[in-house]
Amino acid sequence: MPIYESVMQEKPPIVLDIGTAYTKLGFTAEASPRKIMPTEVVLTTTGIRKRLFDYDTTEELHDQLVDFLQTIFFKHLLVSPKERKFVVVENVFGPTVLRETLARVLFLHFDVSSVLFVPVHLIALSTLAVPTAVVVDIGYSETSVMPVYSGVQIMSAFKDQSYGGSAIHAEIRRQLLEAGIKDDLLTESVLEDIKVRTCFVTTFERSQARIKDQAPPTPPPGVDYIVSDHDAVIHVPGTLRETVYEIMFEPSNERDSLPHLILRSILDCTLDMRRALVESVLLVGGGSMVQGLQSRLRDEMQHLLAEDSFYANRFHGQLQFKFFNPIGKQNFTAWLGGALCGATDLIQTRSLAKETYLKSEHVPDWSNLCDNRPTGS
Ligand SMILES: Nc1ncnc2c1ncn2[C@@H]1O[C@H](COP(=O)(O)OP(=O)(O)OP(=O)(O)O)[C@@H](O)[C@H]1O
Numbered sequence: 286m287p288i289y290e291s292v293m294q295e296k297p298p299i300v301l302d303i304g305t306a307y308t309k310l311g312f313t314a315e316a317s318p319r320k321i322m323p324t325e326v327v328l329t330t331t332g333i334r335k336r337l338f339d340y341d342t343t344e345e346l347h348d349q350l351v352d353f354l355q356t357i358f359f360k361h362l363l364v365s366p367k368e369r370k371f372v373v374v375e376n377v378f379g380p381t382v383l384r385e386t387l388a389r390v391l392f393l394h395f396d397v398s399s400v401l402f403v404p405v406h407l408i409a410l411s412t413l414a415v416p417t418a419v420v421v422d423i424g425y426s427e428t429s430v431m432p433v434y435s436g437v438q439i440m441s442a443f444k445d446q447s448y449g450g451s452a453i454h455a456e457i458r459r460q461l462l463e464a465g466i467k468d469d470l471l472t473e474s475v476l477e478d479i480k481v482r483t484c485f486v487t488t489f490e491r492s493q494a495r496i497k498d499q500a501p502p503t504p505p506p507g508v509d510y511i512v513s514d515h516d517a518v519i520h521v522p523g524t525l526r527e528t529v530y531e532i533m534f535e536p537s538n539e540r541d542s543l544p545h546l547i548l549r550s551i552l553d554c555t556l557d558m559r560r561a562l563v564e565s566v567l568l569v570g571g572g573s574m575v576q577g578l579q580s581r582l583r584d585e586m587q588h589l590l591a592e593d594s595f596y597a598n599r600f601h602g603q604l605q606f607k608f609f610n611p612i613g614k615q616n617f618t619a620w621l622g623g624a625l626c627g628a629t630d631l632i633q634t635r636s637l638a639k640e641t642y643l644k645s646e647h648v649p650d651w652s653n654l655c656d657n658r659p660t661g662s
Pocket residue numbers: 303304305306307308423424425426427449450451477480481569570571572573574575576616
């Protein structure tokens with residue numbers, strides 16, 4: 286029987302992208318996740334709601350994962366996980382304990398038939414069906430940059446920094462507290478709502494004018510934000526709306542702002558890869574959906590190439606940064622890649638099967654030498 290027929294006859298595999306802030310869940314070969322839900326768990330023992338990745342011991346993480354996945358299967362997807370195949374989108378540099386515990390829960394508690402772990406950057410790029418790009422994932426806890434060349438991740442050029450959604454929330458909170466807003470109004474969900482509805486990335490010219498000029502440019506109009514739970518109104522100043530995202534662009538001696546991160550990552554690749562990478566940048570992750578980010582990044586990086594001697598001496602020829610248009614929304618691009626991958630025969634050939642897992646109760650890892658020795662050595 287041809288392999289695609291056997292794939293089609295089976296129950297569709299489940300695709301999970303468990304992010305720090307949001308989990309995307311659904312089935313393979315579908316165009317969007319069935320649900321995007323906060324990565325929070327209501328503990329069956331105490332009824333307390335907490336973030337999934339707030340844990341002290343591995344056992345605590347295990348129990349939280351059981352409760353969390355139980356909600357996913359029986360409340361949102363309404364399917365039994367038993368004997369089902371899974372695709373899990375993971376961070377290549379994520380903690381080993383997470384994938385090991387997730388595998389333990391899936392195989393031993395839920396009795397699933399196989400799990401295919403796919404790396405977030407590579408799988409996000411697969412949605413475009415192109416082999417080469419610098420993939421920038423702006424999530425909640427961090428921003429990471431991974432160049433992919435001819436379908437291979439350049440691990441040595443991986444870069445990450447702590448600015449993501451949570452850092453922006455902290456900056457909004459700081460500015461609002463300075464403006465005299467009461468702390469108890471500023472919950473995570475209010476901060477997120479203010480960020481998504483009112484804030485944007487300003488232009489390169491205006492940011493330069495703000496840094497260099499004595500007289501800063503006229504700020505955009507402020508907005509009144511209604512907090513319905515508390516019957517209160519927060520005035521969001523125009524300056525805040527325009528400046529909170531500047532933490533991603535702040536110049537520093539370490540060259541760790543977002544434009545520098547991307548440029549340094551490309552520089553860590555060999556000379557012949559650089560032009561192709563400059564001309565193919567892909568922004569993914571919910572944080573990249575903010576207005577104005579792409580054009581600001583392009584202008585900043587183009588400016589650095591021309592004006593910063595560190596880069597001018599290392600990049601050669603006329604280079605023009607180009608960005609891919611993502612397919613679907615950026616916050617679930619990686620999930621979509623997983624859903625596409627799960628609909629191919631990779632799920633048969635590359636998955637970790639239950640029988641294999643049960644032999645050693647260990648998930649093979651690219652960074653573990655024991656898993657990567659040529660056979661026989
Ligand atoms: N339209 C938008 N504009 C700005 N920010 C947005 C928008 N939509 C989502 N976000 C932000 O994106 C972040 C979530 O992105 P994403 O789902 O990629 O993170 P995650 O996968 O949970 O986190 P991580 O990848 O760090 O584990 C949140 O901080 C959210 O506020």
